[in-house]
Amino acid sequence: MDKLIDDSSTWMNIERSILNHNISHSYIINCLDESIGKLFAIKMIQLIFCLNSKSNEESNKINDLILKNNHIDCLWIEPKNKSRSIITEDIELL
Numbered sequence: 001m002d003k004l005i006d007d008s009s010t011w012m013n014i015e016r017s018i019l020n021h022n023i024s025h026s027y028i029i030n031c032l033d034e035s036i037g038k039l040f041a042i043k044m045i046q047l048i049f050c051l052n053s054k055s056n057e058e059s060n061k062i063n064d065l066i067l068k069n070n071h072i073d074c075l076w077i078e079p080k081n082k083s084r085s086i087i088t089e090d091i092e093l094l
Helices: 002-006 009-019 034-050 056-067 088-092
Strands: none
Touching (some): 009 034, 034 056
16 A cells, blocks of 8 residues: 555655655645555655654654654544544534
C-alpha cells in the first residue's frame, strides 16, 4: 500500500511542498479507502515532524507518538456519523 501512495501524484505534490517548507497550518485527508487515507495521513505527519529530527532516536520517538495518536501537535478527527462526513459539531466538541 505504501507503493500505491508513494507513486500517486497527490503524494508527490505534498512531499515536494513539505520538503520546500511550504506547508499549511492544517490538512484534511479525504479518501474513499479508509486504510489508504489513514496511511497517507500518517506518512504525511511523519514527514512533517521528522524532517528536522536531530537523530534517529528522536525520529523514532516522534514516529511512535504519531502511531499512537499521542503527538501533541496532531489532532486526529474521525467522522462520527453514518455518512462518514466530519460535521461542525465533531470539531466544536474539541
